């Protein structure tokens with residue numbers, strides 16, 4: 442008489458590693474031509490006394506096997522998504538969110554400033570951070586031993602040819618003018634270096650954006666118009682601007698540009714030192730000596746130049762009171778931009 446060893450069935454089902462294997466076992470035991478069907482098929486040929494107990498045995502085996510198969514199926518099906526109960530994995534636990542990164546606030550401000558100038562037809566150009574004395578000073582009409590060099594205190598490299606870390610982005614004026622004929626309209630973002638003691642408003646490295654335009658007949662009013670579009674684009678159209686006479690060796694006349702204080706709107710507060718105005722950049726008409734150094738005829742061409750500190754603009758724009766925050770890489774700070 443056909444019989445089934447339930448211990449063997451348990452082992453077989455235990456070993457099944459996939460839903461396909463389990464289905465094969467289901468066919469083997471419970472299928473139309475399976476082992477249970479074999480048992481059932483002999484019942485009609487049994488004696489009256491044997492029929493009852495044998496039939497009950499076959500039925501109970503069928504139910505046990507079905508239960509074992511169903512149980513195992515749940516485990517295997519669950520495992521294909523995530524292991525369920527008993528696997529040590531909590532499928533109800535929230536997933537690990539992929540956080541989006543973002544550009545550094547200084548990069549964002551550089552991009553924003555440059556794009557305003559690009560819309561006005563300027564080209565973005567970069568230059569090296571290691572410069573020659575000529576490009577950083579002499580070409581810009583800052584003579585050797587002239588006290589104005591102190592304003593651009595410099596890190597010199599230990600080389601015979603007196604290379605240095607550029608102390609402003611103005612040397613890119615020299616490079617661009619030597620390499621190209623006018624007309625030129627260029628903005629230059631980049632790092633600059635000065636041996637300053639670090640405090641809330643000074644670092645030994647910061648970013649500047651230089652801008653200049655050279656052609657026949659460029660006037661101071663062109664500089665004013667362009668800078669007004671820039672300042673209103675960054676700080677809002679309600680701000681006022683003023684030009685204050687200043688001195689730079691490479692521009693004549695020179696001016697510092699102020700905007701009305703964005704905090705107190707010009708009334709006077711602690712941010713603007715009660716003046717109502719905030720200085721944002723230096724500018725002027727390119728000095729004829731600079732044109733001579735790059736081989737442009739100063740009688741034929743005129744131009745303007747300006748330079749601004751990116752960190753300063755970012756601090757004013759976002760109300761940040763310590764420049765060091767930009768470079769501490771504290772995510773609580775960086776995530777706010």
Ligand code: PHE
Nearest residue numbers: 609611689723724746747748
């Ligand atoms: N290079 C000057 C500075 O670093 C800024 C400037 C650029 C001023 C161009 C005038 C013209 O302070």
